[in-house]
Amino acid sequence: MPSSHPALTPTQLGSLKLANRVAVAPMSRVSTAGDGMPTAEMADYYARFAKGGFALIITEGIYLDHAHSQSYPNQPALVSGAQVAGWRRVVDSVHAAGGLIIGQLMHGGALSQHNRHRGGTIAPSAVPPLGEKMAAYGGSGAWALPRAASTEDIAEALSGFADAARRAKEAGFDGVELHGANGYLIDQFLTTYTNTRTDGYGGDVVGRTRFMAEALEVVRTVVGTEYPVGIRLSQTKVNDLEYRWPGGAAEAELIFQAAASAGADFLHLASEGRDWRQTATLDTGVTATALAREATGLPVIANGGMHDVVQARTVLEEGHADVIALGRGALGDRDWPQRVADGQTPSSFVSELLRPDVTLGAECTYRARAGEATP
Template sequence: MENFNLFSPFSLGGYTLPNRIIMAPMTRLRATDEGIPTETMATYYAQRATAGLIITECTMISPSAHGYLNCPGIYNQAQIDGWKLVVEKVHQQGGKIFLQLWHCGRVSHPSLLQGEMPIAPSAIPAQGQLHTPNGKVSLEKPRALNLDEIPTIVKEFQQAALNAFHAGFDGVELHGAFGYLIDQFLQDVSNQRTDEYGGSIANRSRFLLEVVEAVIEVWGDNKVGIKLSPTNTFYGMLDSNPIPLFTYVLQALNQYNLAYVHLMEASEMDLQNENAIPSVLDTFSGFYNGTIITNGGYDKTKADKAISSQKASLVSFGRPFIANPDLVERLAINAPLTEVNMKTLYGQGNHNAEEGYTDYPFLN
């Protein structure tokens, strides 16, 4: 049996990736106030184009998806044009890039939504705080989506996927993790609906599967991925029985020929929860038949082990890619890695770690 490692080529979505080192989606908050990607962002991604695949930072599918200052969107022409520049620069360097599609749901605030209340499966507030134009504020109780509003959100995901296609991306990833809208529908701490989108595991998974199908209509299934975090506790997330829930989700996703499922391991904070799953990959890899990307504190040795075990085909790296644009080369020659400067992680110089931005669950 052939022994694969980080530097083995891999076929994904009809593309041949030169290596299995994936750049994880990492929010940097460097778009304009209007959510338009910038020249700085294009340079940033192009510098990291030696990754087998780049997955962009979370990107708002609509104005109601807004949750963070200076986060990019993909719902108007100016934003599409901004992303076109990013994609062109990455392609010029020979890279491949997927756009991550995202809706914050309840992890937002009226000051970020033109005075409107955040929306969610149920009127249950998330735990935590956000940075807004008015400073740092506590999260408020969201408005529960009416049943007839849910198809509109699904259509917004579909339109954003089409916009990503027009921007020239190579595929898209759905953000189904870290306590945002798709995850809010999945987990019973945030979804206490009594209609067809709540209650049973099948009902709570319905929104996710409808979004997957809508985006596949645009891209075809093998160019659509999804990110899941079965044991995350960000923003007060928790499920009373996560293993059956995410087993069901992964088995349901087997009906599609997705590009991949991106599985997040537990953070140190997550492991303090009594329902924590110490190894997400070991627990769930047997339930999904397609390509798995694993993420969470990997170094070269641990990543090669995950790939050679065949539990995962690809490994994504977050913080190392921020501080090391040449991460692929450094891993290849076993060069030391530069440490991340926490004061320059987020924003465009107008905010930094000293102002509290290290409390966001952005880095993988």
């Protein structure tokens, strides 16, 4: 029987009208030839989700500049005119298949495993990252000790976000999302133990949100008032699944409001490989996604186990979020919205899809990590 699932109803993110409430979460694929150029296989890969009924696709993390933003070997970029043209082919493929596509703009900060442009890494403070580099992205051993970013480094990073956003608009993306989650640079400024600065970019939560706010502001300035701009946020990180905002709901509310005040049109809350409820519930019992909606009035995307049709229904019907984003579930069923619409049970996720040595048809070799659904 046809389904009446709430995920199949239309909605809006800023000026962006979505045919349904199902998005593909950003999943790093690190499948360029090392030059940052999007490939024809990437265009086919993203278009497959649009053909399967996903209203919105958010790309893997795209690095911004020839400075310190690159995080992984073979990561795509938005720096040169040729890269803009490459992404335009990807965007055109998605549009031809009936979908919309947002480019995710990313600066790795201290969590950079490879940078073909510059040596060393920068971060808010010279604090060694927890854990070790990720083998799924070609890394091994301890992270490099980052250098504390100078005011010039901060200005350079902000310029990178602005320039990449301008190029994303030129490439035809339907909007951009700043990667402020999972332990990368924006998140490093938000996190207490990676940001020990004593200047205006550190200290209390107001200082720690300053870099995030300035990144949103410079992006908004270059793309204009009508172009959709969002930000992805999370408590947990790729190298720390236990971190929670120490101020709980009160701190979360300040972070969300700072993003809204700086010009965000939507908030995307991630759960780094875990079920949404495990990481979404704050100290007051409210979910972070519901609090974000209430505190800002902005639409919110929820990520983490949303391929479960029962949980997806709960999240949408109870007002926890406006849109659901699928990572592993989208890889398992690239036609998840169509299957739900037809009343079919989505497939079980096959972990082999994430192995670096598995290639499926025209799609590139998968190098996404099972839980991250981004960097």
